[in-house]
Amino acid sequence: MAHVVVVGGGIGGVVAASELRRRLGRGDRVTLVDKGGRHVFQPDFLWVMMSWREPERIQRDLARLSRRGIEVVTAEVRRLDSGAHRLETSAGPLAYDRLILAPGAELASDALEGFSTAARNLYTLEGAMRLREDLSAFRKGRVVVLISSTPFKCPAAPYETAFLLDYHFRRRGVRDSVSIDVVTPEPQPMPVAGAEVGKALAGMLRERGIGYRPLSKPARVDSAARDVVLGTGERIPFDLLVGVPPHRAPAFVRETGLTDGSGWIPVDPRTLKTSVEHVYALGDVTAIKLANGMFLPKAGVFAHRQAEAVARTLAAELTPRADGGTFDGIGHCWVETGFGKAAFGSGDFFAAPAPRVSLRNPSRPLRWGKVLFERRWLRRWF
Numbered sequence: 001m002a003h004v005v006v007v008g009g010g011i012g013g014v015v016a017a018s019e020l021r022r023r024l025g026r027g028d029r030v031t032l033v034d035k036g037g038r039h040v041f042q043p044d045f046l047w048v049m050m051s052w053r054e055p056e057r058i059q060r061d062l063a064r065l066s067r068r069g070i071e072v073v074t075a076e077v078r079r080l081d082s083g084a085h086r087l088e089t090s091a092g093p094l095a096y097d098r099l100i101l102a103p104g105a106e107l108a109s110d111a112l113e114g115f116s117t118a119a120r121n122l123y124t125l126e127g128a129m130r131l132r133e134d135l136s137a138f139r140k141g142r143v144v145v146l147i148s149s150t151p152f153k154c155p156a157a158p159y160e161t162a163f164l165l166d167y168h169f170r171r172r173g174v175r176d177s178v179s180i181d182v183v184t185p186e187p188q189p190m191p192v193a194g195a196e197v198g199k200a201l202a203g204m205l206r207e208r209g210i211g212y213r214p215l216s217k218p219a220r221v222d223s224a225a226r227d228v229v230l231g232t233g234e235r236i237p238f239d240l241l242v243g244v245p246p247h248r249a250p251a252f253v254r255e256t257g258l259t260d261g262s263g264w265i266p267v268d269p270r271t272l273k274t275s276v277e278h279v280y281a282l283g284d285v286t287a288i289k290l291a292n293g294m295f296l297p298k299a300g301v302f303a304h305r306q307a308e309a310v311a312r313t314l315a316a317e318l319t320p321r322a323d324g325g326t327f328d329g330i331g332h333c334w335v336e337t338g339f340g341k342a343a344f345g346s347g348d349f350f351a352a353p354a355p356r357v358s359l360r361n362p363s364r365p366l367r368w369g370k371v372l373f374e375r376r377w378l379r380r381w382f
């Protein structure tokens, strides 16, 4: 009889716990521990910003998973004692036989001076709601979409944001009075997807009149002057700053000793095993180096597929009849472009010598695919 504990009720944690529960025997226990007690479907934040989704529609109470026999604990994990096979949580100690870490990335707004004061944080539900309010009144001025640092989750999201903002202002008939610029330390949009995809996205930004400032690393945000100050000293003025904050591994993870120089948890790319026996990690908290030296992007699609792989691996280990399985590095993402359309990138990220990724041109049917995916995802897992 084994007790598997999953940390995190995000995309990876929910899929891992559910798939494990389905595969393991009745005598085995599956516990999911999450500090908020709610699943928040982050890909919908852009639709919240656009008033296409309300906050309650994109959240689910994790307690619903108990219907499937998953034990759900609402508590913050504060420490991992891997020697003793025990987590210290705000609700007390929690022992495990196998541990799956899926706590995602912590948003470190404090790591970029001035960000918290001046920017609307696109990566939180509250930030998306405040941005929605700003947009309803904004008719004239400079909008800057700022990527603070890399890595950040969903490499497409800031670009989708720029396209959606362009769409929003055109629809309101004020686009001529609004400038939109994307400022990023990246050398091109979605670098891991390769030069062709980057060129295509940069071309789409150009066609829409969206300014693009690659290789522009912000040193701080001057909230009084309302300028982004780059490392070079150059100042980029804004009236509305839409920001992707710096990311880091959650505090308890940084203290486990499981992270490496990247600041994230290195795992076996196929099995998601960490350097510590019986401890797995998946999703945004991991660092998986690809054949071209870059890292696998932090994205829900990968968290999901990794969770399925870990569940299969663990089920095979704990239940002799079950089939095992590994993560294959295949992934896809929609790039929403406004006007009811989305582009679609997909490919094999484990391909050598570099990921093989292609981008399909924006279309209405592709966007419908995204809408259906969202509906089905929330329905399937809750």
Ligand SMILES: Cc1cc2nc3c(=O)[nH]c(=O)nc-3n(C[C@H](O)[C@H](O)[C@H](O)COP(=O)(O)OP(=O)(O)OC[C@H]3O[C@@H](n4cnc5c(N)ncnc54)[C@H](O)[C@@H]3O)c2cc1C
Pocket (backbone or CB within 6 Å): 007, 008, 009, 010, 011, 012, 013, 033, 034, 035, 036, 037, 038, 039, 040, 041, 042, 043, 044, 045, 046, 075, 076, 077, 078, 102, 103, 104, 105, 122, 123, 124, 153, 154, 157, 250, 252, 282, 283, 284, 285, 298, 299, 300, 301, 302, 303, 333, 334
């Ligand atoms: C605006 C936006 C748009 C996006 N769009 C897409 C998209 O179109 N496609 C795509 O594939 N991905 C997208 N993503 C990325 C995707 O949401 C993440 O990559 C994905 O959620 C990562 O899953 P995860 O399980 O690793 O972590 P998360 O989903 O972030 O979940 C982590 C969970 O762990 C919990 N937790 C953290 N620390 C602790 C602790 N100490 N104790 C207990 N619980 C803890 C948190 O409460 C949270 O519930 C988007 C993200 C954003 C912000």
